[in-house]
Amino acid sequence: MDNPPSGLSRRGFVGAVGAGGLAVGASLMSHPGRAAAASVIDVSTVTTPISNVQTLPNAYYLTNVRFETGFVEEKKPWLDTPVIAHTKTELKTLRIANGAVADVLEAKSAVPPDAAVYDAQGQLMLPTFRDMHIHLDKSFYGGPWEATLPTQHGRADRVAQEQELLPRLLPVAEERTAAMIRLMHSQGTTVCRSHCNVDPVSKLGNLEHLKASLDRFKDSLDSKIIIFPQHGLLASDSAGLMREALRSGGVSYVGGVDPTSFDHAMEKSVDTTVQLAIDFNVGIDIHVHEPRGTAIPAFHRIMDHMEKNKQLQGNVTFSHAYAFAELSKDELKDMAARMKALDVTLASAVPLGKGAMPLRELHEAGVKVICGTDSVMDWWNSFGNGDILQKAQEIARLQYSSTEYDISRTLGYATGFVTPLDNQGGQAWPKAGDAASFNLLPASCSAEAVARLPLRNAVFHKGRLVHGAVPKAV
Numbered sequence: 001m002d003n004p005p006s007g008l009s010r011r012g013f014v015g016a017v018g019a020g021g022l023a024v025g026a027s028l029m030s031h032p033g034r035a036a037a038a039s040v041i042d043v044s045t046v047t048t049p050i051s052n053v054q055t056l057p058n059a060y061y062l063t064n065v066r067f068e069t070g071f072v073e074e075k076k077p078w079l080d081t082p083v084i085a086h087t088k089t090e091l092k093t094l095r096i097a098n099g100a101v102a103d104v105l106e107a108k109s110a111v112p113p114d115a116a117v118y119d120a121q122g123q124l125m126l127p128t129f130r131d132m133h134i135h136l137d138k139s140f141y142g143g144p145w146e147a148t149l150p151t152q153h154g155r156a157d158r159v160a161q162e163q164e165l166l167p168r169l170l171p172v173a174e175e176r177t178a179a180m181i182r183l184m185h186s187q188g189t190t191v192c193r194s195h196c197n198v199d200p201v202s203k204l205g206n207l208e209h210l211k212a213s214l215d216r217f218k219d220s221l222d223s224k225i226i227i228f229p230q231h232g233l234l235a236s237d238s239a240g241l242m243r244e245a246l247r248s249g250g251v252s253y254v255g256g257v258d259p260t261s262f263d264h265a266m267e268k269s270v271d272t273t274v275q276l277a278i279d280f281n282v283g284i285d286i287h288v289h290e291p292r293g294t295a296i297p298a299f300h301r302i303m304d305h306m307e308k309n310k311q312l313q314g315n316v317t318f319s320h321a322y323a324f325a326e327l328s329k330d331e332l333k334d335m336a337a338r339m340k341a342l343d344v345t346l347a348s349a350v351p352l353g354k355g356a357m358p359l360r361e362l363h364e365a366g367v368k369v370i371c372g373t374d375s376v377m378d379w380w381n382s383f384g385n386g387d388i389l390q391k392a393q394e395i396a397r398l399q400y401s402s403t404e405y406d407i408s409r410t411l412g413y414a415t416g417f418v419t420p421l422d423n424q425g426g427q428a429w430p431k432a433g434d435a436a437s438f439n440l441l442p443a444s445c446s447a448e449a450v451a452r453l454p455l456r457n458a459v460f461h462k463g464r465l466v467h468g469a470v471p472k473a474v
């Protein structure tokens with residue numbers, strides 16, 4: 001694992017695990033109760049999770065793992081038909097080897113006497129979480145708290161702020177990225193897609209730092225990079241820098257931002273973005289925050305290109321797409337049908353309030369919906385906490401009923417729709433051969449986990465523990 005950057009201390013673990021953490025975590029803390037009473041807690045930097053976690057062997061057994069095995073229907077005297085009231089679970093033993101779930105065994109199965117055995121203590125096993133829209137290259141997180149500043153000229157002020165901030169943050173960029181990755185790990189996320197600024201101020205500096213950071217965490221985080229012309233592809237004359245960034249390798253998507261309101265030339269902006277993707281054989285993931293009048297024509301222009309360039313099909317993401325919230329039911333249906341036909345993904349950071357997105361409608365129409373936390377405490381947004389399970393909860397609260405079944409289904413927004421139970425209640429995950437990337441949480445079922453957001457007590461990526469702890473079986 002990585003070493004904590006200087007300045008980080010074990011107190012971070014208190015913030016990450018909290019009072020309800022496992023007993024094994026408590027032994028790592030330096031008497032938090034007494035320390036708090038004796039001195040003032042240093043608030044000059046953001047509390048970040050610590051990085052040193054248990055190293056597990058390549059092959060081991062995990063006992064007392066809570067698996068979901070089906071829904072429980074009950075007949076109620078006041079209801080005409082039986083309803084799903086609970087989720088059935090069973091304790092199992094897992095054999096993990098070479099990063100995968102090698103076997104799923106009954107709880108009482110004999111374990112070889114010389115095997116390494118750890119105890120999940122009856123905690124629920126959920127698939128690893130995926131943060132599919134995050135900006136890991138820039139943040140206040142890991143440094144002192146700063147809320148966003150008021151603006152006079154909208155996003156132009158944010159870009160002006162970036163011109164001043166980016167050079168200042170470049171020397172600490174890798175440290176900040178590491179802090180954010182540890183935060184993601186502490187929230188149960190081990191798969192992500194990160195945007196990365198390419199702009200005339202930082203040039204390829206952020207990209208170089210992000211690549212170095214992601215390489216450092218390559219054994220604990222599956223990641224893909226989107227290069228992002230934050231100051232406008234045309235408006236900041238960044239197409240040349242974008243080409244340079246693509247030539248440097250390790251980039252999976254060409255990003256973009258508001259072809260009309262940033263670049264004031266929708267067609268040229270979209271066409272340039274598409275040309276970059278085709279020339280370098282990568283995908284597209286474009287931020288579109290614009291209202292319907294300009295956003296919808298931009299989406300259709302991208303999809304027109306996709307009709308002609310089949311290699312883009314299945315490799316384009318619309319990020320945010322707030323304009324979808326303005327569409328009528330029929331307009332949304334038509335948009336979803338075209339997106340599904342071309343296999344376009346929608347990425348959302350789940351806006352609340354009047355901008356709430358029709359994510360359920362898009363998902364049920366067959367559009368791939370992915371979620372991200374977007375900003376983790378930066379100058380664009382003060383509220384990111386890296387918790388994708390919370391995004392699933394917000395979707396549940398905005399768009400679903402609070403029944404056992406409905407809440408359990410919303411877990412999929414956090415996991416890429418890998419869920420322990422399928423929609424019919426069949427046991428779908430994990431199966432032998434699946435990657436051993438999962439969370440152990442103190443919850444009785446998926447619905448409870450989404451509703452209550454319990455601590456992620458042990459987070460595994462391909463068999464490796466990347467956050468928290470799991471005690472040795474006695």
Ligand SMILES: [Zn+2]
Nearest residue numbers: 135195287374
């Ligand atoms: Zn973004």
